[in-house]
Structures are given as structure tokens and as C-alpha cells.
Amino acid sequence: xxxxxxxxxxxxxxxxxxxxxxxxxxxxxxxxxxxxxxxxxxxxxxxxxxxxxxxxxxxxxxxxxxxxxxxxxxxxxxxxxxxxxxxxxxxxxxxxxxxxxxxxxxxxxxxxxxxxxxxxxxxxxxxxxxxxxxxxxxxxxxxxxxxxxxxxxxxxxxxxxxxxxxxxxxxxxxxxxxxxxxxxxxxxxxxxxxxxxxxxxxxxxxxxxxxxxxxxxxxxxxxxxxxxxxxxxxxxxxxxxxxxxxxxxxxxxxxxxxxxxxxxxxxxxxxxxxxxxxxxxxxxxxxxxxxxxxxxxxxxxxxxxxxxxxxxxxxxxxxxxxxxxxxxxxxxxxxxxxxxxxxxxxxxxxxxxxxxxxxxxxxxxxxxxxxxxxxxxxxxxxxxxxxxxxxxxxxxxxxxxxxxxxxxxxxxxxxxxxxxxxxxxxxxxxxxxxxxxxxxxxxxxxxxxxxxxxxxxxxxxxxxxxxx
Amino acid sequence: xxxxxxxxxxxxxxxxxxxxxxxxxxxxxxxxxxxxxxxxxxxxxxxxxxxxxxxxxxxxxxxxxxxxxxxxxxxxxxxxxxxxxxxxxxxxxxxxxxxxxxxxxxxxxxxxxxxxxxxxxxxxxxxxxxxxxxxxxxxxxxxxxxxxxxxxxxxxxxxxxxxxxxxxxxxxxxxxxxxxxxxxxxxxxxxxxxxxxxxxxxxxxxxxxxxxxxxxxxxxxxxxxxxxxxxxxxxxxxxxxxxxxxxxxxxxxxxxxxxxxxxxxxxxxxxxxxxxxxxxxxxxxxxxxxxxxxxxxxxxxxxxxxxxxxxxxxxxxxxxxxxxxxxxxxxxxxxxxxxxxxxxxxxxxxxxxxxxxxxxxxxxxxx
Numbered sequence: 001x002x003x004x005x006x007x008x009x010x011x012x013x014x015x016x017x018x019x020x021x022x023x024x025x026x027x028x029x030x031x032x033x034x035x036x037x038x039x040x041x042x043x044x045x046x047x048x049x050x051x052x053x054x055x056x057x058x059x060x061x062x063x064x065x066x067x068x069x070x071x072x073x074x075x076x077x078x079x080x081x082x083x084x085x086x087x088x089x090x091x092x093x094x095x096x097x098x099x100x101x102x103x104x105x106x107x108x109x110x111x112x113x114x115x116x117x118x119x120x121x122x123x124x125x126x127x128x129x130x131x132x133x134x135x136x137x138x139x140x141x142x143x144x145x146x147x148x149x150x151x152x153x154x155x156x157x158x159x160x161x162x163x164x165x166x167x168x169x170x171x172x173x174x175x176x177x178x179x180x181x182x183x184x185x186x187x188x189x190x191x192x193x194x195x196x197x198x199x200x201x202x203x204x205x206x207x208x209x210x211x212x213x214x215x216x217x218x219x220x221x222x223x224x225x226x227x228x229x230x231x232x233x234x235x236x237x238x239x240x241x242x243x244x245x246x247x248x249x250x251x252x253x254x255x256x257x258x259x260x261x262x263x264x265x266x267x268x269x270x271x272x273x274x275x276x277x278x279x280x281x282x283x284x285x286x287x288x289x290x291x292x293x294x295x296x297x298x299x300x301x302x303x304x305x306x307x308x309x310x311x312x313x314x315x316x317x318x319x320x321x322x323x324x325x326x327x328x329x330x331x332x333x334x335x336x337x338x339x340x341x342x343x344x345x346x347x348x349x350x351x352x353x354x355x356x357x358x359x360x361x362x363x364x365x366x367x368x369x370x371x372x373x374x375x376x377x378x379x380x381x382x383x384x385x386x387x388x389x390x391x392x393x394x395x396x397x398x399x400x401x402x403x404x405x406x407x408x409x410x411x412x413x414x415x416x417x418x419x420x421x422x423x424x425x426x427x428x429x430x431x432x433x434x435x436x437x438x439x440x441x442x443x444x445x446x447x448x449x450x451x452x453x454x455x456x457x458x459x460x461x462x463x464x465x466x467x468x
Numbered sequence: 469x470x471x472x473x474x475x476x477x478x479x480x481x482x483x484x485x486x487x488x489x490x491x492x493x494x495x496x497x498x499x500x501x502x503x504x505x506x507x508x509x510x511x512x513x514x515x516x517x518x519x520x521x522x523x524x525x526x527x528x529x530x531x532x533x534x535x536x537x538x539x540x541x542x543x544x545x546x547x548x549x550x551x552x553x554x555x556x557x558x559x560x561x562x563x564x565x566x567x568x569x570x571x572x573x574x575x576x577x578x579x580x581x582x583x584x585x586x587x588x589x590x591x592x593x594x595x596x597x598x599x600x601x602x603x604x605x606x607x608x609x610x611x612x613x614x615x616x617x618x619x620x621x622x623x624x625x626x627x628x629x630x631x632x633x634x635x636x637x638x639x640x641x642x643x644x645x646x647x648x649x650x651x652x653x654x655x656x657x658x659x660x661x662x663x664x665x666x667x668x669x670x671x672x673x674x675x676x677x678x679x680x681x682x683x684x685x686x687x688x689x690x691x692x693x694x695x696x697x698x699x700x701x702x703x704x705x706x707x708x709x710x711x712x713x714x715x716x717x718x719x720x721x722x723x724x725x726x727x728x729x730x731x732x733x734x735x736x737x738x739x740x741x742x743x744x745x746x747x748x749x750x751x752x753x754x755x756x757x758x759x760x761x762x763x764x765x766x767x768x769x770x771x772x773x774x775x776x777x778x779x780x781x782x783x784x785x786x787x788x789x790x791x792x793x794x795x796x797x798x799x800x801x802x803x804x805x806x807x808x809x810x811x812x813x814x815x816x817x818x819x820x821x822x823x824x825x826x827x828x829x830x831x832x833x834x835x
Contacts (some may be wrong), residue, residue, distance in 0.1 A: 022495035023518065046703040047587035047689045048518045055585050079689055212711075 003310075005032040006335065007342035008064040014343075015060060024053055033080070038073035040065065043080040050077050067346050127187060128197040129230075133180035139305050141298030144174065147289040151178055154260060155185045158193075158228060162286050164251070164261040168268055169291035172329030175264040178291070179230050182262060186228055193227040200236050204243035211242075223250045227259050234265035238272055248279050255282075294330070299323035302330065303337055312341055318351040328457070372463050374412055374426045380462050381408040384455070393428040406438035407456060413439045415460070469506050469534020469559040473526060475550050475568060481524045482544035484674045484698065485515040488522060489540040496584075502540035503583045504557075504564075506531040514586065515540055520667055521586050522674075523699035529554070535580035538564045546573050586701065589687050595657040596685040597636075601675060601695070604682050607638055607649045608668050610799045610826055615665040616642035623707040626662035629686070630709070631655050639712055640665070645792050646712055646815075650825040661686050662709055667693075667702035674698050716827055720808025720817050724753050726760050726778035728805050732797045734762035734774035739790035741766040748833045749793070752785040753778065753809065760807070764790075784809040786816055786832045796828045 009030075013021045028049055033041040042061070044050045053061075054077045062072045135155075140148050150162050165182075167175050183195050198206075210219035223229065229250070237244055254261050265272070268288055269280035294302065303319045322340060326333045344351045375389075382389040385404040392405050405427055412418045412426065413435075420432040420439070429435055446453045482502070490500050496518075503514040511531050513524040536559045543566070547555065550568050558565045564575040608627065616624035621643075628639045629651075636652040636659060671682075671693045683694040686704075693700045738749040741764040749764045760778040765771040786809050796818050797805075808817035815829040 019496045023499075046519075046706075048516070048521075048584070048703060051585045051587040052518075 003338055004065070004068050004070060005030075006338050007068045007345075008032075008061065010339045010342050011064040011067060011346060012057070012060060015064075016057070020057075024049060024057065033078065035070060038071045040070070040072055040075045042075065042077050044077050046079060050079055053077055068342065069345075127183060127195045129180050129183045129187065129195065131184060133177045133184060135181045135185055137305070137309060138174065138177055138181050139294075139298065139302045141294050141301060143292040143294040143298055144178070147178060147291055150289055151182050154182055154262070155189070158186055158190075159258040159260040163255065163258065164263055164283055164286060166269070166284050166286075166288045167262070167264045167291065168266060168288055170266060170293065170329060172331030173291045173293060174330055175291055176232055179232065179262050179264055183228065183230050186260075190227075194225050195228040195230070196223075196226050197230040197232065199232040200234050203231065203247065204237065204240050207243050207246055220250070224253060226254065228262070229254060229259070230262045232264050234263050234269075235267060235272055238275065244276060244279060248276070248282075251279075251282070293327075296323055299326070299330075299333060302333065306334065306337060310341075313350075314341070315350060315352040318355055321352075321355050328453075372416075374416065374418065374423075377411050377416070377463065378408050378427065381411070381459055384459050384462065393426075395428075403452075406442050407452075407459065409435050409438045410442040410456070411459065411463070415463070469504070469536065469557070470530065470532040471504075471506055471511055471526075471528050471557040472530035473511070473528045473555055473557070475547065475552055475555050477527060478555055479544070479548045479550070480676075481513055481526050482540065482547055485513045485522045485524050486540040486544040487670055487673060488517045488520050489515050498537060498578055498582050499584070500539055500541070501537035501578060501583065502543065503535065503537045503580055505535035505580065506533050507535075508533075514583070516584055516586060518584060519664070520670065520700065520702040522670070523586070523701070525697040527697070534559050536562065536564055536577045537580055537583050538575040538577040543575060587690060589685060589690070589692060591685075594685050594687040595659055596683060597652065597655060597657075598681050598683045599652055601679050601682050603651065605672060605675060606801065607651045608672060610649050610828075611638050611640045611647040612665055612668055613795045613799060614640040614642055614645050614647040614828070618642070622705050623662055623709050626664045626705040627668055628709040628712075629659050629661045629663060631657065631659045632713070639709070641710065641712060644789070645796075645828065645830045646715060647796070648712070648716070648827045659686060660709075661691060662705040662707070663691050664702055664705055667691070667700065671695070671700050674700065715815065716829060717808070717810055717815055717817055721810045722753060722780070722782045722784040722808065724760055724778050724780050724784075724807040724809070725804060725821055726776055726807065728797055728800055728803055730776045731760070731762070731805070731807075732794070734776055735790055735793050735797065737774055738762045738764040738772050739794065740764075741770065741772040742790055744768070747790045748787050749790045750785065750787050751793075751807075751809075753780045753783060755780050755783050784811075786812060787834075788816065788830055788832055792830045796830070800826070 009025055012025055016025075029043070029045050030049075030053070031043050033043050035041075042053075044053055058075060062075060065072050135151070138148070147167055150165060154162050154165055165179075167179060169175055180197060183197050186193055187195050206219060210216050231247075237247065251261060263283060269275050269283045272280070300319050300323045303314075303323060307314045307319070318340065322333065322336050326336050340351050340354050343354045378389045378392050381404050382392050385400060387401055387404060391401050392408055394401075396402070409423050409427060412423045413420065418426070420435040423439075424430070424432040424435040427435070442452070442456070446456060485502055489502065499515075499517055501515075503512075505512050505514070506528075509528075509531050511526040511528050513522075513526055515522050543564075546566065550571055553568050555566060555568045558567075559577075562577045562579065564577050566573050566575065611627055615627065619625060624640075624642055626640070630637050630639065634654055635650050636655040637648055638651050639646065639648040641647070674695055675682075679696050685692045685694070690701060690703050735749065739747060742749050744766050745764070749762060752761045752763070753759075754761065758778060758780055760776045760780065761773060762776065763771065763773040800818070800820055802820040802822060804821035806817075806819045806821050808819075810817075813832055813834065815831055818828045818830070820826060
């Protein structure tokens with residue numbers, strides 16, 4: 001269902017004027033809640049969005065849903081809030097007597113407990129695991145084979161050799177998939193196991209709640225009963241000292257009783273500032289296992305598997321093109337793939353045709369078909385950061401201007417293959433070593449600083465789409 | 469469309485509705501526009517930023533049906549610079565002509581059909597009440613100082629309207645201080661709603677002298693303030709406001725009664741010497757001498773100390789952020805105030821001496 005909605009959004013992006021798409025759909029947290037025999041429920045964030053999406057875009061949404069193979073009888077736009085049960089319906093024109101309140105409340109409540117990124121299939125059982133993540137649909141490649149063999153060992157002998165299991169790697173590379181797959185497999189083999197999957201932010205929110213309500217005993221009891229604890233996105237514990245302390249206690253207790261603890265993070269604990277050293281070293285005592293970005297062959301394998309899973313016909317060449325053009329993460333890879341498939345569906349042509357016709361936008365730093373000059377780079381970067389090109393080529397050492405200058409140099413070096421001496425000339429630096437340093441800095445920073453990476457991708461998008 | 473309207477009325481209306489246009493959300497250019505619509509001899513001006521909307525019913529001398537949208541700020545600036553008199557507005561296709569005597573401008577507009585629709589209210593299930601405009605203004609000014617601007621905790625960036633034991637209260641907190649005011653003594657309905665502080669600021673900005681009452685209407689997801697001809701609609705902030713009543717101490721260990729103006733002067737003077745310590749000043753009550761001492765030290769430049777006569781029940785000492793103290797002293801409405809200290813790290817309670825409908829607490833700094 002999640003994929004369908006992504007496809008609908010992709011189609012709306014093509015169809016609607018850009019300003020409308022940006023205002024009403026991009027980042028506005030719409031999602032498909034449910035589809036009961038053609039009665040579609042879509043969540044919207046507030047009354048302003050509800051009124052306008054319902055009145056202005058309903059027809060487009062119906063068409064897009066149909067194009068994605070969804071039969072539509074009625075559509076409903078519901079506001080989904082954090083306060084449970086506060087949903088209000090606006091039923092649309094045709095067949096407005098869809099009133100199964102208990103059912104709807106159930107749906108809406110569940111969404112509150114879930115993370116936005118995986119609204120679809122997280123099942124209601126108490127583990128918090130999503131059933132769509134299994135070992136079967138996890139593609140093994142050279143980038144993750146070590147982590148997978150550890151995972152398999154854990155499934156055979158939970159709580160023994162690899163306890164804790166610390167898994168790290170960049171966003172969208174499959175950490176969550178792998179650990180949830182372990183959880184699901186353990187749940188299948190040992191139905192008596194108490195398993196909990198919890199993103200760390202839920203952990204500390206629950207912790208704070210419990211402290212506030214004086215229910216710490218309940219909180220601790222909840223964890224003391226567990227056989228398997230899976231903690232996702234551990235990096236967000238930075239700066240939450242009390243939560244860390246509490247986590248450490250829980251962790252210690254589970255260790256002593258040989259109960260399995262699995263942790264994911266986007267970097268090593270030793271690289272997390274303010275994480276207690278004692279905790280950091282304990283977490284990685286059985287080693288830390290990473291998932292890397294998959295190689296070209298692995299990416300092709302992922303796409304093949306996905307196409308097979310969805311029963312979609314797609315040419316090898318199209319897969320190769322997509323695999324080649326996405327160099328960020330698997331999430332972007334899947335997004336590009338979905339776009340191509342959706343577009344092929346809409347236009348009734350083959351995926352390869354879609355690509356050859358250049359009908360899909362670029363995702364992340366993809367193909368650089370366009371040639372642009374160094375001055376265009378400087379101008380685009382300057383525009384992006386709202387400063388003047390002169391400032392970039394000037395001597396200012398104000399932080400944001402300096403970053404902009406480094407980004408411009410980085411793009412010239414990577415995308416235009418210019419030498420550092422030339423680059424230094426272009427931005428008015430005396431010394432090419434300064435350029436080298438700047439380029440290096442952006443290269444290292446993009447690995448950890450996601451904001452910077454997004455900015456870089458956006459600038460490259462601008463350059464490739466030739467707005468200037 | 470054709471409208472004749474008095475310049476001062478139009479200028480005022482435009483200055484109010486254009487407040488919310490041209491914000492940071494400029495992905496949709498038409499949000500910079502004001503929708504003008506004449507229908508059945510009534511003219512309305514509408515603006516929205518999709519979080520809020522303002523509806524203004526403009527009194528006119530002539531109104532022929534029609535509608536159009538034009539850039540709000542530009543039109544507002546033009547009209548406000550016209551001399552007093554009657555302004556004529558005419559629409560020809562997508563152009564709006566505004567003229568008064570020798571002065572004339574033509575504005576390129578956009579079709580009214582492209583303008584976002586405003587959400588409707590479910591009047592039946594909504595809760596509505598009226599109150600005096602002065603009480604409203606005092607109440608809002610007294611609590612909005614404590615609102616947070618930290619968008620990572622959205623629930624703290626609004627004012628919390630809540631009914632409690634039959635009365636209606638408003639409250640705000642940024643985690644370091646908390647303000648609560650009883651707005652209405654008796655209210656029938658149950659209310660729990662967080663109104664964005666920006667909306668309150670805009671409502672306060674739309675108040676003018678001749679208004680007497682404000683009508684407030686809440687439904688599940690949004691709020692509407694009606695002041696005379698003006699309607700301001702905003703979405704409510706989603707989420708649960710902290711259960712703040714537990715934070716308010718029932719009684720302070722040490723109570724100090726003192727003059728507000730004198731304390732304010734002392735705080736301002738001490739603040740000058742507290743820059744290096746990010747505004748921290750020391751407040752100390754001395755029972756034997758019956759003085760309240762406000763002091764600060766700036767190592768490099770010197771130090772400061774003010775002694776204020778006060779009625780004091782016991783000795784106590786606490787370190788506070790001078791800005792917070794300054795803010796609350798400016799919104800207290802009596803000349804005398806009660807200052808309660810319950811220990812070095814317990815919240816400081818500040819109230820008027822005689823009336824207790826306003827409560828303000830500040831968390832002390834660790835010294």
C-alpha cells in the first residue's frame with residue numbers, strides 16, 4: 001500500500017503544477033490509510049490541507065490510484081493526529097455512508113504508534129515488528145554478507161555468541177530490514193519468546209513518560225520480561241544522559257541472563273559524542289558489523305528481486321540504468337525504480353522506454369547528462385545559499401559562505417573533473433591546497449552530515465535540470 | 469467587480485490581512501495574494517498561509533459582484549500611501565485598477581479560482597464563547613511571554629486553552645518558565661486546545677479601540693477568533709500539552725511582598741552586569757533587615773547590588789535569569805507583587821499581591 005501511495009505521489013508530481021505539488025503533497029505527510037473494497041482512506045495533516053486536497057485534487061488522486069491498479073469507489077480524507085481517536089472524516093460526493101467508526105479508529109490509532117516511514121505493514125502484535133521484513137526478501141551481497149551470517153547465527157542461537165549484535169551503516173541500506181527480519185524469524189521459531197522492536201526515540205519518550213507519571217516500575221518490568229530486544233537508530237540517544245543510563249541498566253540485565261540484544265546505529269558508538277565510554281565499549285564487545293552501500297551488481301540483484309516479488313516485467317537494461325544512476329542508498333534506488341514502473345504503467349510502455357524518453361526525474365546524484373561550466377556551478381551554489389557569486393569567490397571566512405565555496409569546489413572536482421589548481425583559480429584562491437582541503441572536507445562530511453548531503457544532492461539536481 | 473471604499477478603512481483592512489502573506493512558505497505564489505470578493509453588496513478580503521487564514525468584511529459604499537486575487541503587500545503599501553478620500557476599485561479580466569483622484573495603479577492579478585479554499589467549521593459540535601476584549605488581551609499578553617520558539621517541541625509553541633474545575637485557563641511554557649492565567653470564571657464546555665502563538669499575535673494585532681468583545685470558537689482541529697468584522701482562523705497544534713498543574717507549587721517556603729517598579733529597576737540594573745553569565749542574577753531575601761537584594765557580578769567590569777524594601781518571612785537565596793524576571797514584571801497588573809522561594813532549585817512563584825488569577829513560575833539557574 002505504501003508503494004502505491006508513493007507511485008500516486010510520483011504521478012501527482014508529474015501532473016500537477018510544481019507549486020501545487022510542493023505545497024500540498026511534498027513533505028505534507030499524506031498517506032494511504034486503508035482500502036476496503038474500493039473505499040479509500042487517505043490521511044492528511046490538518047483542516048487546511050483536508051479542505052484543499054479534497055476539493056481541488058480529489059479527481060487527480062482518483063485517477064492516479066486507478067492508474068496504479070486501485071479500484072476506487074469512495075475517497076475519504078481523514079486528519080490523523082497524535083491525540084488518539086481525534087480523527088474527523090470528510091466524505092466525498094459519491095457513496096458517503098461509509099461509517100464503520102470502530103474500524104476507523106483502530107486504523108488511525110495504529111498509525112500513531114508507527115513511524116512515518118513504514119506506515120504500511122507494521123503489524124499490531126506487541127513486538128512492534130513489521131511483517132514485511134523477512135530474511136527471504138533480504139538480498140545478500142558483498143556489502144552485507146558478514147552481517148547476514150551473524151544474523152543467521154543469532155537466529156540459530158539467540159543470546160549466545162553474538163550478544164549484543166551491533167549493526168551500523170548509512171541511512172537506507174537495510175539495517176532495519178535485517179534486524180526486523182531476525183526478530184520475525186525468531187518470533188516464528190519461538191512463539192513463546194517475548195520480542196520487542198523499539199526505535200530509540202520511542203525508548204526515551206516512554207522513559208520520560210514513565211518518569212513523569214511515576215511509573216518507572218512498569219517501564220522496567222516491560223523490559224525485564226523480554227527475551228529479545230531490538231533497538232533501532234541508536235545514534236539518536238546522543239545527549240539523553242538519563243535515558244542512556246537506563247538503557248545501560250536494561251542492557252546489563254539482559255546480558256547477564258543471556259537474552260539477545262540487537263542494536264542498529266548509523267555510526268559506531270565510539271563516534272557518537274557524549275555516549276558513555278563504558279557503554280560504548282560494552283555495546284561492541286562482540287564486534288560491530290556494518291552494512292555498506294551495495295556494489296553495482298548487488299544493486300541489480302536487489303532490483304531483479306523486487307521486480308520478481310511484485311511480478312513486474314522490466315528489461316535488464318532498465319535495471320542496469322537505474323542501478324547505475326543511483327549512488328546514494330537503497331531507499332533512493334527503490335524510489336527511482338517505483339517511479340519508472342509507475343510511469344511505464346501510466347503511459348502503457350515498457351520501463352526501458354520510460355528511461356530512454358527521459359521521463360523520470362533524477363533521484364539523488366544520478367546521471368550527469370548535462371555539461372555545465374564552472375561559473376554555472378558557482379552561480380547555482382550561490383543562489384542556493386542565497387549569497388552572491390562574488391562572495392563565493394571572495395575571501396570571506398564566514399561559516400556558511402565557506403561551506404558554499406567548498407561545495408562549489410567539490411562539485412567542480414567530482415562532476416567536472418577539474419584539477420585543484422584550476423578550481424583554486426576559479427574561486428579566487430591563491431593556493432590549490434586550500435581547494436584540496438575543502439574538497440576533502442565535503443567528502444568526509446557528507447558521510448556523516450545528512451543535511452549537507454541533501455543540500456549537495458539538491459544543488460546537483462538544480463545543475464542537471466538546468467534551471468539556470 | 470466594482471467597489472468604492474473609504475481609503476482609511478481599506479488601508480486598515482489590508483494592513484491586517486497582509487500580515488500573514490509572504491511568509492516562508494512561498495512554494496505556492498498565490499499565497500502572497502489577497503482574495504477580494506464582492507457579493508450581495510458585501511466585500512470580503514481573504515488571505516491564508518495554509519496554517520492560518522484571515523477573513524475581513526469590508527464596509528463599502530458600493531459593491532458590484534466579482535472576485536480576483538492580487539499581491540497583498542503591494543496593494544497594502546499602495547493604499548496606505550494614498551490621501552484620505554474615496555478609493556475606487558475596478559476589475560477588468562485579471563487586472564485590478566485602484567484609483568483615487570489623481571492617483572491610479574493597475575495590479576496584475578490571478579484568477580480567484582486558484583486561491584486555496586478555507587476550511588469550514590462544524591458549528592454544531594464546536595464550542596464557542598465570548599469575552600471582553602480587554603480581558604482577552606491582558607490574558608494573552610500575560611502568558612504568551614512564556615511560549616517556546618523551539619519547533620522540535622511544537623506543543624510548547626502555542627497557548628494552551630483548557631477548562632479546569634469549571635473555569636477556562638490559558639497557559640504557556642518553554643520548559644524554563646510557565647505562565648497561567650484564568651481567562652473566564654465559568655465555562656460550561658470542556659476545552660483542551662493548543663493555539664499557535666503566532667495566531668494569538670495576529671489576533672492581538674487586529675484588535676482596535678472600538679472593539680468590545682471577542683468571540684472564540686473551537687472545533688476539533690481548528691479555532692476561529694471573531695472580532696467585529698474580522699475572522700482569524702488557525703489550525704490547532706497537534707499533541708498533548710504537558711500536565712503543568714503539578715509543576716505549580718501550592719505554597720512557597722519563603723514569601724516576599726515588594727513593589728513591582730522597584731524590583732523591575734533592580735533587575736534591569738543587575739542585568740547590565742550579568743552578560744558574561746548569560747543573564748543570571750542573584751536574588752536574596754534578608755529577614756532581619758527586611759530587604760530584598762538583587763545583585764550580579766561581571767568579573768571584568770565590576771558588580772552591582774540593589775536593595776529593595778520588602779516584607780519578608782524568612783531568609784532565602786536563588787539565582788534567576790534576568791530576562792525571564794524582566795518579562796514577567798512587565799505583565800503583572802498590580803503595583804505590589806508576591807515573590808515565593810522554596811529552595812535553591814525549586815521553582816520561584818510570582819503572583820500579584822492581591823489577585824491570584826495569574827501565576828508565573830521560573831526555574832532557578834544552578835549557580
